Amino acid sequence: MQRFGTLSFGHYGPLGGGRQLTAADSMLQAIDLAQGMDDLGVNGAYFRVHHFARQQASPMPLLAAIAARTRSIEVGTGVIDMRYENPLYLAEEAAAVDLISDGRLALGVSRGSPETVVRGYEAFGYTGSDDPRGADIAREHFDLFLRAIEGEGLAERDASSPFGGGTGLQRIEPHSPGLRSRVWWGAGNRDSAEWAGRTGVNLMSSTLLTSADGRPFDILQAEQIDGFRAAWRDAGHQGEPRVSVSRSIFPITTAEERMYFGGRQDGDQIGVIDGIRSTFGKTYAGEPDELVEQLKEDAAIAAADTLMLTIPSQLGVEFNLRMIESFAKHVAPELGWQPARV
Template sequence: MRRFGTLSFGHYGPLGGGRELTAQDNLLQAIDLAVGMDELGVDVTALRVHHFARQHAAPMPLLTAMAARTKRIHVGTGVIDMRYENPLYLAEEAAALDLIADGRLMLGISRGSPETVVRGYEHFGYHGDDERGADLAARNLDLFLRAIEGEGIAERDPNSPFGGGRGMQRIEPHSPTLRGNVWWGAGSTETAIRTGQQGMHLMSSTLLTEDRGMPFGDLQAEQLAAYRAAWTAAGHAGTPQTSVSRSVFPITSQQDALLFGGAAGRDQVGVIDGFRSTFGRTYAAEPDVLIEQLRADRAVMESDTLLLTIPSQLGVELNLRIVESFATHVAPALGWHAD
């Protein structure tokens, strides 16, 4: 594990006891949390993106603000649902963000996860033939990758008073580092292999749409290995990178024990989005116990980056304490060190 960071779902709304976390609170706290983690030397802060829900939905303005307020931490998504995106507009936004962040972008994209609404992407104006929108996401991905690679997209107008010229015009702005900062969120080995073939980095979460009767960490480790083999077979330049996410809570105080002591559990198997799926466990224990548990998690140890899912609605101070506890008491034993 060379890098670690956080993945925030960005929930907001009623907190109980008459308290409420507003959308504005949620956004401003995400910026403050990124600044605090940057000071701690954490490598990545990523946002989960969901539409039609009280969660992060429009990541680009927020990530841009986070990048402008920080110096070294990577900002990113885990993941943007490509069924909802205009691929050319996303190419413009992502390039602008990558330039502002000076290459500190970890842009996670995917077909998307189950929603709170029926085919919400159709209300955004995008339609596909596949019931789950996989064909739509694939088409959008293809055009998005072509655009950020600098391919000419539209024919120049030789009669334009603004110097159109001849030939094909690429999308602007163009960031030369953006293509190498794109990650695909894969939920299965088949998707992971396709990600390697396409030359994107692999982002894998605490849910896999597979069940082969083995521990979640072993199943995910096989996914990572298949991805790396596919990248190598395709002959891509550079080094393939992988990330996994886990819910990890170091218990270092009585308050930690009260908040998270009952959160630890086992891997679970269920059905989601029509697939029999495996859900990863939550880790909550004293640091020495966590170290041994995470060392036994093959995917954590074989991945480049570990993203901790954090309860962002509980506030900046508590989440910074969770992250600092992990950075101080757990991460170094897994191979991480602050730059």
């Protein structure tokens, strides 16, 4: 494990006991937490993106704010649902954040997971899908997005424009030359992972896999990662792609942490998502030395270079930073991690 960071679902709303976490609270706390993580040398702060829900729906302003307040931490998404996106506008925004952050953007995109509404992307104006889940829209948008960030000319220059003459196709601006290498595809099965490998983008392996053949989740996921890397090599891409996996991991060192997570240790779960029988990864919770031994046996963590810890963002900055620091001090080094900065 070369890197680790956090994956925040960004939930806000009622907390119980008359307490309320607002959208502003959620975003401002995310900025504060990322600053604390940057000081610890944690490698990344990544955010789930969901529409029509009390979660992060517009990540670019948040990522830009974090980038402006930090020095080395990677900022990213896991993942942006391409069914909802104007690909050229996303290309402009992503390039801007990548430039502001000096190349620290890790842009995770995909078809996305089920939302709280029916075909919500149609409300955004993206209709005409032949797929009940809109996968064709996501792939079409992604293809145009890649062409845009690669600098391809996409609109004919107006020779009579008062803002500059000339002819030829013009690219979108701003343009960040290295952004293409920092794009990730979120894959929930082996086929989509291998497609990402052939396409030449990094892999964010999902918290679930649309496969349930009786084998443990980490074995299924490690097999998916192997397929991705083989497809990358077979396509002739240069260099080594990055691969991330996410896990719910809670080091227990205090009575408060035991109260929240002491009973959370469980095995893999089998469920149905999008009508497909799927395997969901287990939760790890325990004393740091117990976690080290368990995580060393996780085949997918061993295969990936980046581990994303799902965090209970509703519990606030102080609690989460203490938990992340505990993982950074007592667990991550035993898995091969070294802080980004001493």
